[in-house]
Amino acid sequence: MLNVLARVRVNRVTDPIGRWLVGHGVAPDVVTVVGTVGSVAAALWFLPRGQLFVGTVVITLFVLFDLIDGAMARARGNGTPFGAVLDSTCDRVADGALFAGLTWWCLGVGDQRLLGVAALICLVAGQLISYIKARAEGAGLSADGGLVERAERLIVALVGTGLHGLGVPYALPVALWLLAAASVWTVGQRILLVYRSAQASGPVTTTGPAGPTDSAPNP
Template identity: 60%
Template sequence: MLNIFARASVSRVLDPLGRALVRAGLTPNAMTVVGTTGAIVCALVFFPTGMLLAGTFTVWGFAMLDLLDGAMARARGYGTPFGAALDATCDRLVDGALFGAIAWWCFVVASDLRAAAAALVCLVLGQVISYIKARAEASGLKADGGIVERAERLIIALVGTGLEGFGVPYAVEGSLWLLAVLSAITLAQRMFAVAASAREEHA
């Protein structure tokens, strides 16, 4: 949903930086790999050891690099099919590392089984939501939109870990259950979108 409302504003901010990075000789694919590697390492190092604030801010920082690869592709004037596939793959890896690390924190550090269950639900639903779109597009159908896409998943999860890191009790559990509910709604929205697209295809 943020992709629809914030895309123009974000592009105005990031496009000059994307052009500068391209002039410096960097490529969008390199930026994707750097951001992915950093986010995965920080998630797996900080969250399982209970360093919620460090994990929140470092993962968020590296995740922001994911926005720069698009700005750099626009600066070059083109993207590539490999770049799109790499970006989608790296997104799934970061999501898996983040929610897996949060689940580990819930199980081992906080001993909160309800929050751990919510983290695992969010992990599965996030992967399925992304898969629905990829599979639909491979079949020539549309499955865009939904109340919670990847940006919202990251924001809700990291707001929860950040607040918990600042001492707000149950912030992780509350954010994860909220995200689980919204993700289930999004999954249903995308399936309805696929069904509508299929009907249009055969009309």
Template identity: 65%
Template sequence: MLNIFARASVSRVTDPIGAGLVRLGLTPNAVTVLGTAGAIAGALWLFPTGQLLAGTFVVWGFAMFDLLDGAMARALGGGTRYGAVLDATCDRLADGALLCGITWYLFDTGDRVTAVAALICLVLGQVVSYIKARAEASGLDADGGLVERAERLIITLVGTGLAGLGVPYAVAVGLWVVAAGSVITVGQRLLAVRRSAAQPAGEKAHELG
């Protein structure tokens, strides 16, 4: 949902940076891989050791690379099909590492209930993304939803950041909000696919055109 409203404003900031990185000789795919590697390393090193504030900033910083690779692709005249697959794959890896690192920390601290919330978020986050990917492969529409990747990432990292500052229950609240929102989003996307599949073929072709 946030992507729809924020994309234009964010692009005005990231597009000049992306163009500059292209002039330096970097490629969008290299930035995608670098950002993912950094996010995974930060999530699996800092969160399990209880460094929640540092982990929040490190993962957030490397997650911003996901904005830059898109800006770089636009500067080059558009992305490639391989780049789109690589980007989606790296997003799933980074998201999985983040929630695995948080789950590891929660089990170490004995907070098994919140660890269950983290596992629910991990599974449902993958399902939300899979529904869209599978629908698009079938020529159907599954865009939108209450809690997409940007919202999941923001809410989760706000929770860990506040916890790192000493705010009690911040991680638990953030994760349960994401879990509830993800359940709703799964339902929204399945309904979107159902509506898309029910449209006459001619009407779909008109919309795509």
């Protein structure tokens, strides 16, 4: 939801940066990879050591690279199929590293095992939310929308982590448990969206040796 509401305003800031980088010969794929490597390194270095506020600031800076590579693609007139796959793959890696780092902190320095469960739920559910959409689109179905998409997940997790690093009581537990519940809800929403899309499009028909048969693609 936030992706749609904030896109126009964000583009006003990122588009000039994207045009400048393209004008200086920088490729969008390079920015994508640099942003991902930086996010992963920061998440797995600062968070497990308990440096939550510093980690949040550094991760946020590198997460912004994901906005810039999109602006660069628009400045070039279009993206590439490889760039789209690379961007989606890097998003999953960066998201996984963030929640893996939080889980590591919870089970280690933070000594909050129950909170580690919430972080693991966020990690798994976040990957599922993206997978359901990708798998549905591959099958010609739709799974757009949901309560918490990537932007919301990152904002809630990073704000909660940063505030906890500044000493705000219960900031991270509230953020992670709220996000865990919302992420599980979104998984259910997207499965329902896929079901409705499949019902609207009708059965998939393939032709086998014995004639037309109804079948569904296997995962």
